[in-house]
Amino acid sequence: MQVQTEEIIRRPQAPGLLGGLRRFARNRAAVIGAAIVVLLILTAAFAEFLMPYDPTLQQLELRRQPPTAAHLLGTDEFGRDILSRIILGSRVTLLVSCVAVGVGLILGGTAGLIAGFIGRWVDEVLMRLMDILLSFPYLLLAIAIVAALGPGERNIVLAIGIWSAPAFARLVRGQVLSLREREFIVAAYALGVPVPRIILFHILPNIVPPLLVFATLYMANAILLEAALSFLGLGIQPPWPSWGLMVATGRDFLLIAPHVATIPGLAIMAAVLGFNLLGDGLRDLLDPRLRNRL
C-alpha cells in the first residue's frame, strides 16, 4: 500500500494545458487521428503545390489506367490523374464539412442557448422543433432539403448544417441548464451583470470544450454525409473533384477498372477515421465519463 501511495505522489498530474497535452500524447489513437487531420488540412491548404498534374487535364488516350509510376493512383474515365483529383478533393471535402458544421453549430447552438436560458414555452417550442428535425432518418432530411433546393455546394452545406443543428442544440441547452444553477452564474445575476455579458463571458467559455469535441466528431459525420450526397449526384457537381462524386463515376466501370471507384473511397475513410479518432481523444481528455454520452 505504502509503495502505491508514494508512486502516486511522485507522479503528480501536471495541471492545465501542458498536462492535457501530455495526457493526449499518451493516447496513441488520438495522436494518429490528430496526425491524419493535420495532414488533411495541409494537403487542402497546399493542394496547388502537391498535385503532380492538372486535376482537370483530360488525356483520353490514358483512360482508366491502373496505377503506374507516372500516375501513382492511376487515371479516371477521362484520363485525369486520380491522385491530383484526390488532393484537390480534400479541399472540397474540408471546406464543405467545416462550413456545414459551423452552420449547424451556430444554428443549433443559438437555439440551445435561447431554449436553455429563457426556458418555459420558448424552450418547449424550440426543442420540439429540434425533435421534428431529429425524427428524420439520417440522410433523408438532407436529401429532402437538397431535392427541394437543388444540388450544389451551397445547398448541401445548408442541408448538412440543418441536419446537425438539433444535436448541437441539445448539447448547448443541457450545458446551459446545468450552468444556470451554479453559484458563479447566480452570483453574477445577483451582482446585476447584464444577461448578454453573462452569456458571453460566463456561460460560453464553459461550453466551448464540449462543443469542440462534438464539432470534431460531427466533422466525421459531415464528411460522410457530403460524400453520400455527392455519390447520389445531389452534392458537389462536376467538374469539381469531390471524393463521393469520384466513387460514383467510377462505379460505372467498377468491374473493368476497380481502382477508379475504390481509391477515392479510401480517402473518405481516412478523413473520417482521422476526425473520429481525434474527437474520441479530445472527449476522453475533456471528461472520460462522457464516453457513453457524446
Add this chain to the structure above:
Amino acid sequence: MGRFLLRRALTSLLVALGIVFFVTLILDLIPGDPVLIILGQNATAEQVAALRHELGLDRPLVVRYVDYIGRALTGDLGRSIMTKRSVAAEVADAWPNTLLLASAAITLAVVFGIGLGAVSALRPNGWLDFGVRILALLGLSMPIFWIGLVFIYIFGFYLRLLPIGGSGTPQHLVLPAVTLALPSVALVARMTRSSLLEVLGEDYVRTARAKGLAEPVVLLGHALRNALIPVVTVIGLQFGQLLGGAILTETVFAWPGLGRLVVLAIFARDYPLLQGIVLIFALSYVVVNLVVDLAYAWLDPRITYA
C-alpha cells in the same frame, strides 16, 4: 406510467404533424415554379393549370397542409408523375423490400454487435479486443456506398459467390444486408464493450463472483443484462440510420425499395412521390422511436416517468 405513455404519444403526434408540414413545404422551397419544372417550358396553359390544381399549388400553404393531412389519413398521397400510379401504391410496393432489408440488417447488428462487443470486453486489451476495436473503428469510418461497391467487386465479380444486384432470392439479400449492417454492427459492438466494461467493475458483479457463481452465469445473467440497457437505446436509434443507409445501399445494389425509389423520384422531379416517401420514412422512424422508448421504460424500472 399512464401519464408517461400519454405524454410520449402526444409528443410523437406533434412531431408527426411537424413532419407533414415540412413535407408540404417542400413544394414551396423549390426555386422557381415546380409545375413548370415538371412539365417543361412547352406545356399548354391547360396542362399547367391542371397540374397546379392537382398539386394543390393554387391554394395557400395552410389549406394545402390541412388538405394533405386529410387525404393522407384516407391513404391518398397523390399521384406519381413518373409512373402515373398512385403514390400509395408505389410506396406499398417498395416498402416491404426496405423493411426486409432493414430487418435483416438490424438482426445482424444485434447478433454480431453484441457478440463482438461482449467478446471484446471479456479480455480487455487482448488481441481479440484489439481486433474488434479496429474493426469497429473502420466500420464507422467507411462510407456505406463504398463498402457496397467493394463487396460487389470481391464477392460478386471476383469470387462469383453472390449476385451483384437486384432481388428475389435469399442470396440477393446477403450483400445489401451485410453492407447496410456494418456501421451498426460497429456502433453496437463499441457500445456493448464500453457498457459491459463499466458494469463488470460494479459491486454486484463482484458479489456474484464472490458467492461462487459460475463465470458464464455472472457474465450472462448479471453483467450483460444490465450492460444492454444503453445498448437497446442505440439499437432503436440505429433504425433511423438504417433507413437512411438504405437509400445508399438500395441504390448501389439496385434493390427495389423505398430508398432507391426516393432517389429516382428526385431525379425525375416527381415531387408527389418524393413527398410520400419522405413522409412514410419519417413516420415509421417516429413510430419505432415511440416503441423503443416505451419498451425501454418497461425494461428498466429505474426510469421515472416524469
